[in-house]
Amino acid sequence: MHRYLIVLAFPLALAAQYQGLRNVWIEPGSKETIPATDQFDNPNGSLGVIQASGPVDTNGHPFFTPLGTNGRACVNCHQPTYGMSVSAAGLRERWQATDGKDPVFAAFDGSNCPDLPQDQESSHSLLLHRGLFRIPLPWPPRNPDGTLKPVEFSIEVVRDPTGCNTSREYGLNSAHPMVSVYRRPRPAANLKYVLSGAQPIVLKTGMLADRDPETGKFVSMNLMADAREPSLMTQAINAILGHEEARKEPTPKQLETIVAFESQVYAAQVEHIFAGQLVLPGGPMSLGPAALRDRRAGVLGDNSYDPVFGLFDSWKEKDYYRASIARGADIFMFRQFWLRDATHINSIGLGNPLKRTCATCHNAQMTGQDLSAGWVDVGTTNFPTWTEPATWAETSELPVFKITCSKDADPHPYLGRVIYTTDPGRALISGRCVDVGSIVMQQFRGLSARAPYFSNGSARNLREVVDFYDRRFDMKLSETEKDDLVNFLGVL
Amino acid sequence: MRSAWSLGLLLATAAIAQQRNFLACPIVRDTKTVPCFLAEYQGELYYLGIQQDITAEFHPPQLKHEVLVEGRVAEGPRVCGGIPLKPLSISVVKEVNLACDTLLPAEPGIDAPPAPRGPGPSSRPLVLERPAETRNGKQEFTVHFAFNDDYVEFHAIQAVNQAAAYAKKIGASAVKVTGYRATTLLSNGTSLVEKAGLAEKRAQEVATLLRGSGVASVSADWKADAEPGDGQTDPSRRRVTIVVTP
Numbered sequence: 001m002h003r004y005l006i007v008l009a010f011p012l013a014l015a016a017q018y019q020g021l022r023n024v025w026i027e028p029g030s031k032e033t034i035p036a037t038d039q040f041d042n043p044n045g046s047l048g049v050i051q052a053s054g055p056v057d058t059n060g061h062p063f064f065t066p067l068g069t070n071g072r073a074c075v076n077c078h079q080p081t082y083g084m085s086v087s088a089a090g091l092r093e094r095w096q097a098t099d100g101k102d103p104v105f106a107a108f109d110g111s112n113c114p115d116l117p118q119d120q121e122s123s124h125s126l127l128l129h130r131g132l133f134r135i136p137l138p139w140p141p142r143n144p145d146g147t148l149k150p151v152e153f154s155i156e157v158v159r160d161p162t163g164c165n166t167s168r169e170y171g172l173n174s175a176h177p178m179v180s181v182y183r184r185p186r187p188a189a190n191l192k193y194v195l196s197g198a199q200p201i202v203l204k205t206g207m208l209a210d211r212d213p214e215t216g217k218f219v220s221m222n223l224m225a226d227a228r229e230p231s232l233m234t235q236a237i238n239a240i241l242g243h244e245e246a247r248k249e250p251t252p253k254q255l256e257t258i259v260a261f262e263s264q265v266y267a268a269q270v271e272h273i274f275a276g277q278l279v280l281p282g283g284p285m286s287l288g289p290a291a292l293r294d295r296r297a298g299v300l301g302d303n304s305y306d307p308v309f310g311l312f313d314s315w316k317e318k319d320y321y322r323a324s325i326a327r328g329a330d331i332f333m334f335r336q337f338w339l340r341d342a343t344h345i346n347s348i349g350l351g352n353p354l355k356r357t358c359a360t361c362h363n364a365q366m367t368g369q370d371l372s373a374g375w376v377d378v379g380t381t382n383f384p385t386w387t388e389p390a391t392w393a394e395t396s397e398l399p400v401f402k403i404t405c406s407k408d409a410d411p412h413p414y415l416g417r418v419i420y421t422t423d424p425g426r427a428l429i430s431g432r433c434v435d436v437g438s439i440v441m442q443q444f445r446g447l448s449a450r451a452p453y454f455s456n457g458s459a460r461n462l463r464e465v466v467d468f469y470d471r472r473f474d475m476k477l478s479e480t481e482k483d484d485l486v487n488f489l490g491v492l
Numbered sequence: 493m494r495s496a497w498s499l500g501l502l503l504a505t506a507a508i509a510q511q512r513n514f515l516a517c518p519i520v521r522d523t524k525t526v527p528c529f530l531a532e533y534q535g536e537l538y539y540l541g542i543q544q545d546i547t548a549e550f551h552p553p554q555l556k557h558e559v560l561v562e563g564r565v566a567e568g569p570r571v572c573g574g575i576p577l578k579p580l581s582i583s584v585v586k587e588v589n590l591a592c593d594t595l596l597p598a599e600p601g602i603d604a605p606p607a608p609r610g611p612g613p614s615s616r617p618l619v620l621e622r623p624a625e626t627r628n629g630k631q632e633f634t635v636h637f638a639f640n641d642d643y644v645e646f647h648a649i650q651a652v653n654q655a656a657a658y659a660k661k662i663g664a665s666a667v668k669v670t671g672y673r674a675t676t677l678l679s680n681g682t683s684l685v686e687k688a689g690l691a692e693k694r695a696q697e698v699a700t701l702l703r704g705s706g707v708a709s710v711s712a713d714w715k716a717d718a719e720p721g722d723g724q725t726d727p728s729r730r731r732v733t734i735v736v737t738p
Contacts (some may be wrong), residue, residue: 109672200705201652203546206644206697208704303614336611338595341556349645351552353520353595355527355611414556415589 022046024081025094027104028066028073031059039270040081044448046488048270048279048287049080049189056317056480062254063261067321068244071103074236074258077133077185083267083446084189088131089458093119095128108245109134113164113180125318126162126397130457131450132182133243134169135163135229137175137428144213151431156418157180159400181423182398183455189267190289190445191232192366194222196298197364197371202394203374204344221373225439225455228429232259266292267446272491274303275321284329285310286366287491292445301365307333308359308368309444309492321487328488332358337475343377343415343438352414360468361441366490368444375438377412377428380454383420384436387458387468396420397455405433412436423456444492460488472482510725512538512566512577512676513678514583517592518553521572525602526611529553531561533679538563539574541573542604543611546646547618550580555592558585560684562676562727581727583639590615616629621650626657633734635698636727639676640686642693642700652698655734656705666709671695671714674729675721685718686730692716698732703718 007142022041026032034056038049058064063074078084086104094102105124110133116123119289120274126132140231141149157165157172163182165171172179198218202209209218210230221227229235231315234257269276279288286309301308312326314469339345345361346352349468354360361376362368368375373486389396403424405417412419412433419436427435439455455458466485470477477485518540524677526543529552540561541550554561563577570576609614633655635648644652659667671694673686693712699712719729 005554164738201644201649201701203646203649206649207702266635300618303617304612305615307613334612345552349546350550351527352554352556353527355543359613409589410586413554413586414588440544441607 001075002431004279008096009031014132020419023064024079025089025090025097026058026064026075026079028064028071028075030064033057034080040449042269043126043273043451044450045269045271045273045275045278047081047083047267047290047446047449049084050266050288050293052264052266052293053095053260057403061257061261062076062250066103066244066466067250067254068246070106070108070245072106072244074188074239074244076102076104078188080265080267081449081450084187084265085185085446085450086131087450088127088129088452091131091379092128095124100124104247107241109136109243111184112162113167113170115167115169116163126182126457127473129397130182130452131184132457133179133185134164135183135374136164136180137179137226138429139172141429142429143401149431152433153403153405153427153431153436155424156402156404158400158402159396161395161397162399165399165401179401179424180399180427182457183423184457186224186442187267187446189265190292190443191262192297193267193292193364194369195220195232195366197222198383201374202373204348204375209373221375223440224438226426226429227375227440228371232262235261266290268292269446269451269491271319272284272325272487275325275487275491276318278491280316284312284315292366295366297366298370298371300363302359302363304333306365308365324484324487325491326488327487328484331477331481331485332362335475337473337483340475342379343413343434345376347413362444366445369441374441375435376441377414377425377435378439378441380456380458380468381421381425381436381439382412382415384471386422387454387456388422398423403433403436405429405436425455444489447492448490462489465489504633505638507564507724511563511679512565513557513560513562513676513723514680515678516562517558517589517594518555518557520555521596521602522598523572523602524598525604526607526663528574528602528604530572530574531559532596533561537574539571540574540580542572542607542715543616543713544607545609545618548608548621549584549647551645553582554584555622556588556590557592557593558589560582560585560676564724570693581638583641584702586640599612608614619655624654624657630737631655631658631681631736633658633736635732635734636696637694637730637732639714639727640690641730642690642697644697649701651736652701653705653738656707659736660705660738662738664707664736664738665709666735667702667710668735668737669695669710669712669732670735671700671712671732672696672719673715674719674726674731676726677721677723679723683721688716694732698734701736 035051066073079162107118125417140151198220212231241309241359267290310327315326340353364371403419411417424436426438459465514533519530521528530542560583563580566576566578600632635651672690673690695712695714702710
């Protein structure tokens with residue numbers, strides 16, 4: 001009965017929530033001052049954003065100022081409202097508000113391909129429907145010194161709905177061969193956690209980790225979907241040269257300011273439409289951005305005494321939604337299932353299958369990333385577990401590549417030597433067959449503010465994320481368990 | 493003298509008789525706690541080990557792959573329905589074999605041995621680094637590999653880290669890395685030889701890891717020819733040695 005009342009109350013509560021909706025799009029060069037603490041509404045409640053170093057004057061600030069030629073600044077794709085990322089819904093609103101003229105829709109990577117007619121909405125469909133930016137990666141990959149990396153596989157374009165991978169100018173057979181993949185921007189917040197956990201030797205590969213070119217120290221390799229950038233500084237340089245289409249590198253002072261800004265932003269949900277305020281005395285220790293600011297990074301949370309997102313026991317006897325969130329936290333930590341055929345999890349000595357829980361892989365305290373360098377082929381991009389297309393007849397906007405591994409190379413551990421994929425992931429950087437389809441897992445914070453999910457934007461909401469895992473690992477989750485997991489993920 | 497020789501021969505023959513070296517699909521049996529990993533050979537079921545964490549001595553095999561089992565029949569009762577093998581080395585065959593897909597449900601009366609870590613979150617801190625051993629003078633460290641594999645897995649990383657720490661601590665004048673490849677003699681008389689070039693690849697990888705860890709004066713060498721197999725100690729020859737000279 002209780003549940004039916006809640007279902008009936010849902011539209012009313014949602015309507016009330018949206019009456020005072022605060023949803024801000026910061027335009028580059030807007031010269032506003034960002035307060036030390038701020039709050040933004042989203043479909044599940046509201047997100048809190050903290051500037052740990054105090055209010056930020058954006059006037060002339062290189063994160064908020066276009067440094068390139070297309071009018072974009074970092075903030076275009078890393079908006080506080082959207083958890084320092086950007087949601088597909090927010091992008092659609094932006095298209096409507098600017099008639100597609102906002103620099104976020106720049107031809108270079110804000111459209112499906114630069115050679116498409118840029119005034120048409122359909123040319124930006126991947127960004128508008130799934131929040132995906134085009135990531136053109138040179139093929140074959142190169143070392144930092146410009147030399148070619150050895151490559152263990154050949155790559156063919158099987159299906160090219162955007163036209164970019166077969167484009168004479170931008171494609172795989174162009175004068176400057178490129179592979180275009182389409183990925184979500186990662187949140188530029190809570191980054192002390194993302195950057196922690198560096199080890200000299202990467203457990204998953206037995207190879208040396210990349211180094212920060214400035215400090216010479218080993219890095220976590222958890223920053224990008226394919227771990228191609230070792231540090232915030234190199235990421236900023238290449239984002240400004242690429243996404244902002246700058247003709248010269250930013251100055252050291254600009255870089256220092258960008259990195260300092262990114263290193264002090266914390267974002268997490270602070271309010272849930274039904275569970276109410278999330279940061280309360282005696283409540284779970286992990287919720288809200290202040291907890292992210294204050295807690296130590298680099299802590300392994302795959303344990304029962306100091307779990308990934310803390311203990312939710314105090315909510316178990318509370319109201320319906322808080323109890324559901326607490327059950328979701330328990331499912332995440334304790335619900336066992338068979339983890340199967342996941343490269344860089346099952347293949348690193350843990351065995352296949354592995355009877356474990358979500359927290360085995362999502363083990364870093366406070367963010368749920370992997371404390372080890374986190375690229376894993378969980379199956380979102382590789383056939384047959386990929387998110388799409390179900391059949392050839394299904395319309396999909398993602399390209400499909402055929403990867404053929406050399407007979408001398410180690411094959412993909414579960415797919416062998418011929419792999420069909422919508423995004424080869426880490427393999428486009430490493431050139432290794434075992435890495436095909438491996439994507440660095442991303443943090444779980446501020447999820448409610450930044451749908452859709454997965455690096456390919458295939459999950460429109462958190463329920464679709466849970467459904468993917470349920471199918472992929474045959475978890476046999478009940479409807480209640482799925483609801484609990486969705487509610488739990490929604491408050492992070 | 494003659495009787496001593498005969499006794500030696502008898503013991504060697506007995507050891508070989510107890511040795512089980514074979515290729516098979518692994519079998520995974522669920523239990524009330526962690527799953528057991530088993531393999532069948534000549535109509536008999538052998539127990540390989542249980543699921544643990546990455547720090548455990550035994551790293552389980554993988555479904556979708558055959559496993560090379562090299563072990564000796566151990567005393568004691570069956571475990572998880574299989575005859576235990578100890579010492580035991582297992583190597584996952586790299587090529588995918590979709591026929592290797594047997595996952596059995598738990599059954600009453602078939603229990604896994606006590607597991608330091610259950611299937612849920614850990615109840616104890618994970619100790620990733622071995623305590624440093626007290627060493628002096630010229631020292632040799634050995635990095636072991638699975639059959640036909642150059643993956644420097646968790647235990648191999650520990651060995652490399654220990655060698656690196658020792659070399660840096662004493663300011664080593666020379667660190668010599670030597671890679672090997674080996675042969676495995678199966679119980680059916682077949683020899684499996686590790687692929688050509690593997691000794692060099694192993695040596696170069698370990699040398700790169702040492703240099704990257706800040707060790708100076710690292711030289712790499714390798715024995716291109718595969719060492720012969722004896723059916724008893726073959727896993728110990730799939731290795732890289734690191735000799736650290738003060």
